[in-house]
Amino acid sequence: MVNKLLKYDLKYMIKNMAIFYILSIFFALTTRILFNMEQSAIINIISQISVGCMFAMIVNTLINTIMRSWIRFRDSLYKDESYLTHTLPVTKNELYNSKFIQMLIFFFISFIIILISLFIAYYSKENWLAITNYIKTITTGLNISTLFFITMTIIIIFLEIFNAIQCGFLGIIMGNKMNNSKLGYSVFFGVIIYLIAQAIILLLVFIYGLFDSTVMELFKTATINIDVKAFKVLAIVSSLLYILIIFIMSMLCKKELNKGVNIE
Amino acid sequence: MSNMKLLEIKSLNKSFDNKKVLKDINLNISSGKIIGLLGKNGAGKTTLIKLINDLLTPTSGEILINGKKIGVETKKVVSYLPERTYLNKQMKVFEVIKLFKDFYEDFDDKKAKKLLKELDLDIEQHLTKMSKGMQEKVQLALVMSRKADLYILDEPLSGVDPATRDYILDTILSNFNEKASIIISTHLISDIERILDEVIFIDKGKVVLQSSADKLRNKEKASIDEIFRRMFKW
16 A cells, blocks of 8 residues: 555655756756856846756755655644545555655655756866866775765765654654644654754764774864774764664654544 | 444543543444434534544544454445545545545445536546535545445535535435445534434533434424434523
8 A cells, every 4th residue: 555655645746846846957957058158247147046046946956855745744644634644544654654755755856856957057077077076085085985985975965864854754743742732842843853863873873982992083082083994984883873763763653653643 | 224333432532631522432333324423513523533533542442343443444444524625635636536546445436427527526627726615525426436334424514505415415315335324423403314314412522312313203202403402402
């Protein structure tokens, strides 16, 4: 049944996100075209507007992916639509899994759209060279491969955002257990859960540091002079910890949902 | 008509904070009956219905449908019409039909389309462009197009003109699975009286009466509407 639920969750998201994707790519194209035109004062002004619009759409794409995931979660499970959702012959776990997978898929799509938009607007041999050189400077300094650096950076960004979105899901579940000010409590619980999750990750890294002196150095020194080994270990350990936290959070969400809901 | 217990409610209580909304509800409903769940506004009718449909969690007690606790299996056999419009308004009517077809094995899409046509509703139309009344008709058509064991209709006549009320009642009567039972919650008793086999009176969170409609009428020598008015006179 998850696939059927997912089909409708994805349809909802695409209906709401398509406009941001289209506008993001549209303004990327106009930016590109305007940059390639013969420059004049007017063209220059229009170019700047186009760049502004493109970045506004990129930011909107990112924020809306997160916000729409939360809104869909809340509307589907606690608002009018929940009268249908909770009477469908599906388990609470399936309901949750569908929302979670939808969030993963759309964050990935949004990420790709943002990359495509930036690529369309700014790709040139010079820019590409500048970026690769910049990354090389970092990776040479850290003595790690470019592939490892890019992969780990993307993984950690993804995990951090998945974690934040899931904290929002748990916040919504907890907030809707209250009898009044459900929205206020949802935000409050979401922020508290996020801070607790971050504190737990930091604590676990510290505990790991007790057995690894290179990682412990990060807690002892004020200068950000990361040791090569420490960077690698930190990237891998924090990724694993994020995965663990996301898994635990997911279990908590399902457990709370399975206790039952109280729809107004 | 079978006497198998379709719906069994045992010692059901529901509280919000410290306020008891339902108090020790015990009910048995068998198959093949049309039951009126009657009570004043705020008596606890909707709360009871929401508990049966897993939209509320009981404080204590048990609800069984066909001997099973509320869950996936019971949702397969219960067709529920809530008092509010609950469909995603971004969808078109035919998309909602597809959704019902996807999730409910007992859903008859041809019947739904036929009913919607009879109700003069365009399946290509967006729900957002429909009036509340039209959306309610769509919901009724969908709910009555299932071959469920138990239909639960919460205030299906509220906010509807008298002529449409008759049409809705006829739609309900001519479209439900005869082996099934229907629970209709309403305070518009005179409108549904003619179709009821059984009545349940609920007041201040308690079931105060459960009886056959005919027996009650004969015993009290009055219509259900009159009995209700007498019983719940301010």
